[in-house]
Amino acid sequence: MAEILPLNEAIAAVVHDGDTVALEGFTHLIPNAAGHELIRQGRKELTLVRMTPDLVCDQLIGVGAARKLVFSWGGNPGVGSLHRLRDAVEHGWPAPLELEEHSHAGMAAAYAAGAANLPFGMLRGYAGTDLVPHTRVARVACPFTGEELAAVPAIRPDVGIVHAQRADRRGNVQLWGISGVQKETVLASSRSLVTVEEVVDELDPRPGAIVVPCWAVDVVAPAPGGAHPSYAQGYYDRDNAFYVAWDEISRDRERFAEWVRRHVLETADTAGYRARLAETAGVVA
């Protein structure tokens, strides 16, 4: 059975300085509340693993919590750059950031290999690109046909964190809509934390829903609204205006620091963050 804890206790229990932490959710169900709690607790020297770093990693990188980023597409979707990520890579601010970058197909294969307890994932990919000398990829020959394929090392994070719609009181997790690599992340990680919109008595069946059983999850933490500005299908929509506003907020170091101070460091939890956002609505943009 998974343990159900408040988010601050959950983060304290599962994430340590220096850990490799995968935070997944492909556009949908991004665990932003967990990212905020990592900032509040001052975690540092983290290796962040996330296919699309998005705002959650931009914020962690901007406060200097990350040493390394493993990723495959680092932009603000439909808007442009992640400015904190760029500042770290282009100017080493606030700290240098080591990069290990892949293609989406490569990272997806690496997560699937991690979940399957295999040492590497395999795909037709990377061939002929300049990614090859700059990342961890090798060629392997098929033992049956001799065909050359790309091998990527399995992703095996210390901690995997995802957000989902619901869990029951035993910690069985149910999520639906775009499911990204969330299941693979939980199964590939040594420890796992799932933040959820709500904990319910019983999970009624949903078309297309994935259930991750409670015995495969370590900790569940309620975090209503915890995907914002990403979304939780069936609960709230993606806050596209916030993604647009983030371009301005994150462009400037001091403005970013002020935003983090007011919305994350000065708030106690996800509810506090949401309340502060409501206060500053129209001001943040």
Next chain:
Amino acid sequence: MSPGYTADEMMAVAASRRLRDGMTCFVGIGLPSTAANLARRTHAPDCVLIYESGTIGAKPAHLPLSIGDGELAATADAVVSVPEIFSYWLQGGRIDVGFLGAAQIDRFANLNSTVIGEYDSPSVRLPGAGGAPEIAASCGETFVMLRQSPRTFVEKLDFRTTVGYGGGPGDRRALGFAGTGVTAVVTDLGLLEPDAETCELTLTTLHPGVRVDDVRAATGWELSVADNVATGEAPTPDELEVLRSLKTIEEDVAA
């Protein structure tokens, strides 16, 4: 004189016309998504739009801001995981056309979306590969959309993120790629297609009002020009009306 439409609109219309009805299409965000949705709403209603978030057969009423907006999942025929979309569907050879953008392109349609400058100390860190390398390798063919200038159409890429034709004929086969490669590069000035023998991008069609010299001036290498360059048709009123009705959510937000 203003033609009554923008260069981006001409680009979206020209790209959408390349899509044939019933095609399965792996769509990147931005201009490719605009063009693919325009095609689906005009001449190619059975075009299947597939986004890398795992949404197969998405039918959004508005252009999505991201490749994983809720509307894509809500209107899709099927929603699958990210490992599944890349392994079973893309690598599995189920996708007819991939639709990509990039920051730089060279004469053999290789693409850069990783860095401007040196990799270890870039002057501009771009988002990176995303799905592009494997989309361009595995789709039956690939369309590229890119505004044309000497900064984007370069003699030498700063970083080769995605292989078009590599160094020329035979390279794709040597690399084991299933798909034909880039068959169309749609720009704000016209259309470039690879030469059947050399694979070098060749100007074949101009948008209305554009001259060959304009395209030469916007190209960072000595541009190959077809013997009989055609002039494409301006957007029809119907195409423009549909295109403008597809406002992005971002534009709705700004409005």
